[in-house]
Amino acid sequence: MNKYTPIIGLEVHVELKTKSKMFCGCSAFYFGEKPNTHTCPVCLGLPGALPVPNKLAIEWCVKIALALHCKINEYSKFDRKNYFYPDLAKGYQISQYDLPFGEKGLVELKSGKRIGITRVHMEEDTGKLSHQEIDGKKVSLIDFNRSGVPLVEIVTEPDFDNALDVKEYLEKLQQIVRYLDVANADMEKGEMRLEPNISLTTTPGKLPNYKVEVKNINSFKFVEKAINFELKRQEKILENGEMPTQETRGWNEDKGRTFSQRSKEDAHDYRYFPEPDIPPIVMTKDEISKLQEEVPELPDKKLVRFEKEYNLPEYNAEILTRDKLLADYFEETVKKVKDIDAKTIANWIINKKVDYEKVSSEELLKQITASKQVAAIDENELHKFINEVIKENDKAVADYKNGKEASLMFLLGQTMKKIGKKVDTNRVLDALKKKIS
Amino acid sequence: MDIKKLTISQAKEDLKNKKYSSVELTKAYLERIKQLEPHVKAYMTVTEEEALNNAKEADNKIAAGEDLPLLGIPLSIKDNFSTKGIRTTASSKVLDNYIPPYDATVVERLKNAGIVLLGKTNMDAWAHGSSTETSDYGASRNPWNTEHLPGGSSGGAAASMAADETLGAIGSETAGSIRQPASWCGVVGLKPTYGRVSRYGVVAMGSSLDSPGPITKTVEDSALILQVLAGQDPHDATTGPNPVPDYTKNLAHDIKGMTIGVADDYFEGVNPEVKASVEDALKTFEKLGANVKTINLFSPKYAIAVYTILQRAEVSSNLARYDGIRYGNDRSFLGDEAKRRVMLGTYTLSAGYYDQYYNKALKVRTVIIEDFKRAFKDVDLIISPTSPTTALPVGATENQSMFGELADVLVEPSSIAGLCGINVPCGFSKAGLPIGIQIIGPQFAEETILNAAYEYQTENPLYLKKPNL
Known part of the structure; x- marks a missing residue:
């Protein structure tokens, strides 16, 4: 048995797909748009501009929290997180500090292991820096189209002890926000960003005196690799009788290794304080339960129901429930016929990789029926x-x-x-x- | 026309009756600005072209029979209000060349009400101060004695009003910045309830305190302007949905039976001449039928620490955006006062100090709010001196890093509590400098304080007295 136990926690940022930004009316759709065309005094941080919170984004954040079984704070507020970076227009990010919308939730993995959700809070995205060479001169450009796009941060307890579980959790989380229809969580577009905290302990259950944070990874596979790389790297250091440095590291996919970005000494003091421009957010129990009602059946439950109700093998039920729209398509098709059983429909959808966007359920049924029909022959x-x-x-x-x-x-x-x-x-x-x- | 005697309400009537045109009126003010600015230094920018265009437009509308609340009325606006296409510096060199692409809500509302914009007035840089001496462009002067300061931070606004370089002025107050310069310059200054007037587009100072408001010759004029400014703004989440009453309707209502609270602690350390003048004013209120009652309020001195901590913390965060990357100059252009405030605010918010300072200040703020709530169960209004002194001479703030906080000690508690208050001139010192009382009301009680102020001013119309310029 290994003498070190990995302790891993996760911070995940998910961009919501609301039409407008978090604190202004600008379009939140920025991918591939001409730089600095979706901006206004608010998201550019002009003198005197004030944030007005996006109500829908708050509701969606609460829905995510509810789907992760969090307790919802009826009295919540926004706070200012103060730090300097050229892509941060106001010199502070509007986020949530001590009263996030959701706290103390959980996610259950296939193995039955439960991962604690520390908090689910709402904040805003920053602009985007790009370093280029123009006319032989090195310049840094800023695009503020992304500035102020609603961002939900989901933080777990340090409950993971291996990279595979992390990957499963992340896939699950992605599936949940897609089920809720509140985010696309497209990794390649940066709509979901991952930051694992990784350390090793010799005494399971006890946190060591350091942790290493790997920032802004944009693929589940890279997270897995980064965690495994870190675990080996830290083990080597510990084996030498030393203590790994508490620091923030980045992931270099080409080299397949993490690299140091910022040490503890340069750690920020964010000087959080309540955002005076936004009154506290008060949600009634009724409002919360209304949002709870709007949370659809989530993949875990749907999978079990599919197995039972349609007598499907787990493998099939799992594939069909990966995507809510596919699951809906399956059920819709099943409801339309009596003489073709659900299993046949499931098999057909899975084996023929039916594209539900192109083939209507009527069309699908026609295909299945046609395949069964035999012509008469003398x-x-x-x-x-x-x-x-x-x-x-x-x-x-x-x-x-x-x-x-x-x-x-x-x-x-x-x-x-x-x-x-x-x-x-x-x-x-x-x-x-x-x-x- | 004699612009020295003119009020907004009078000019409105004259314009309607075509006694003169808005262009003529505007030209008269532009002429006076040209003549007096070398001495008063009230303006950062005079928008002559804009003013004449506004006036022409107003005259066309008047000719077409249009009736807007402030149609054709020349006003000055403090230089921390964003004005689209017009330089807005907040009297800081950091924003020396900054031209906003949008109008503050207050400016938008005034434009929709038909005003003529004469220009942008000088202020303490970033509104940090009570003298205009922290302005990166030099101090404004008190029209009653140009060797003296006009107060601040809306010092340019108050000076422009007192010197008749405008018919009305727009200022902003965090704690004292409207009432104190109004007091020192002998004009009316109304600080509305926090959240009554939108802050959108006003260069932020203390975001949980900032309140834009009018500085005028008469109480009625303040009511006319407040009518235009007040109301919920979709761009400012801290503005309230409370209905906006007709502020001019009950101005002349008699105040018989109104209860006015007076707290001894608000007279402590107050200059004897000021004290005597305020006591005279209280007698006038009694004569008008009000009951003057001694009440207990927390000593205003507790508000100094609370205000300083909350305001510096907010300042340190609010000034962070001025990095010179997107607009304006970089931080090396910040003046000493701004730097001091950023440092102190940063310190009080830092890890390990937050509970000791900021959090504690929040708690005391709640105590002060409760103290006023308790007091307003027994009284309708509270009256005290606005400032412990009359206008101080130029140079008085040198090496006084807490000058503003001390000069504004009597207005800080009500600002912290988000209450409304109004300064009304009540007398003059032997040296000929104005003295003012402040009338404080509960949140959203603007109608009541305007009523009391109007009745007092009718009894004691000091605005008829003019400085020798």
Whole structure:
């Protein structure tokens, strides 16, 4: 047994897909847009501009918290997180400090292991810096289109002890926000960003005196790699009788390693204080339970129900519930017919990789029915075709007689081709066998 | 027309009756500005072209029979209000070349009400101060004695009003910045309830305190302007949905039976001449039928620490955006006072000090709010001197890093509590400098304080007295 136990916690940022930004009316859609076209005095941090919170974004944040079984703070507020960076227009980020919208939730993994959710809070995204060379001069450019896009931060307890569980949790989280229809969580577009905190302890249950944070990773695979790399790196240091440095590191995918970005000494003091521009947010129990009602059946529950209700194997139920729209499509299709069972529909959707955006459930049912339907064929006609095939393929017939089973299938194929319409294959096969033997 | 005697309400009537045009009126003010600015230094920017265009437009509207609340009325606006296309510096060199692409809500409302913008007035840089001496462009002067300061931070606004370099002025107060300069310059200054007037577009100082408001010759004029400014703003989440009453309707209501609270602690350390003048004013109120009652209020001295901590903390965060990356100059252009405030605010918010300072100040703030609530159960209004002194001479703030906090000690408690208050001139010192009383009301009681102030001013119309300029 390894003498070190990994202790891993996660901070995940998810961008909400609201139409407008968190604190102004600008469009929150920035991907691929011309730089600095979705801006206003508020998200540019001009003198005198004030933030007005996006109500829908707050509701969505609460929904995420509810889906993660969090306790919702009826009295909540925004705080200013003060730090300097050129992409941060106001010199502070509006975030939440001691009263986040959601706290103390949990996510259950397949193994039954429970991961504690520390908090779910609302904040705003920053602008985007790009360092370029223009006319031979190195310059830094800032695009504020992303400045103020609603961002939800989900923080777990340090409950993970391996990278695979982390990956499972992240996939689950992504699935949940997509089920809620509040975020696309497209990793490649940076709509979901991951920051694992990693350390090793010799006494399970006891946190060591350091932790290493790996920042802004944008793929589940990279997180897995980064964690495993870190665990090895830290183990080596501990084996040498030293203590790993508490620091923030980045992930270099090309080199397959993490690298130091900022040490504890440069750690920020964010000087949080209540955002005076936004009155505290008070939510009534009624409002919260209304949002709870709007949380749809989540993948875990849906999977179990699919297994039971439609008598599906877990494997099928899992595939169908990965995507809420696919699950809905499946159920919609099942509801439309009586004579085709759910299992057949499930198999058809999975095996043929049906694109629910292109094939309507009616169309799908037509396909399935068509595949089952057999055309009528006259006995004499069938025999006529079989005789023709036998005559034309005497070698195959001989082969079959000599024990080559595959030749029979070849002859079947030839016969079907001659018939030219979809007839009951078994009947043709039987007739064929009888004739040859 | 004699602009020295003119009030907004009078000018409104004259314009309507076509006694003169808005262009003529505007030209008269522009002329006076030209003549007096070398001595008063009230303005940062005079927007002559804009003013004449506004006036022409107003005259066209008047001719077309349009009736807007402030149609054709020339006003000055403090230089911390964003004005689209017009330089807005907050009297700081950091914003020396900053031209806002948008109007503050207050400016937008005034424009919609038909005003003529004469220009932007000087102030303490970033509104940090009570003298205009921290302005990076030099101090304004008190029209009653140009060797003296006008007070601040809306010192340029109050001076422009007192010197008749405008018919009305827009200022802003965090704690004292409207009432104190109004007091020193002998004009009316109304600080509305926090959240009554939108802060959108006003260069932020203490965000939990900032309140824009009018500085005028008469109480009625303040009511006319407040009518335009007040109301919920979708751009400012701290503005309240409370309905806006007709502020001019009950101005002349008699105040018989009104109870006025007076707290001894608000007279402590107050200059004897000021004290005597305020006591005279209280007698006038009694004569008008009000009951003057001694009440207990926490000593205003407790407000100094609370105000200083909360305001410096907010300042340190609010000034962070002035990094010179997107607009304006970089931080090396910040003046000493701004730097001091950023340092102190940063310190009080730092890890390990937050509970000791900021959090504690928040708690005391709640205590002060409760103290006023308790007091307003027994009285309708509270009256005290606005400032412990009359206008101090130029140079008085040198090496006085807490000058503003001390000069504004009597207005800080009500500002911290988000209450409304109004300064009304009540007398003159032997040296000929104005003295003012402040009338403080509960939140959203602007109607009541305006009523009391109006009745007092009618009894003691000191605005008729003019400085020798």
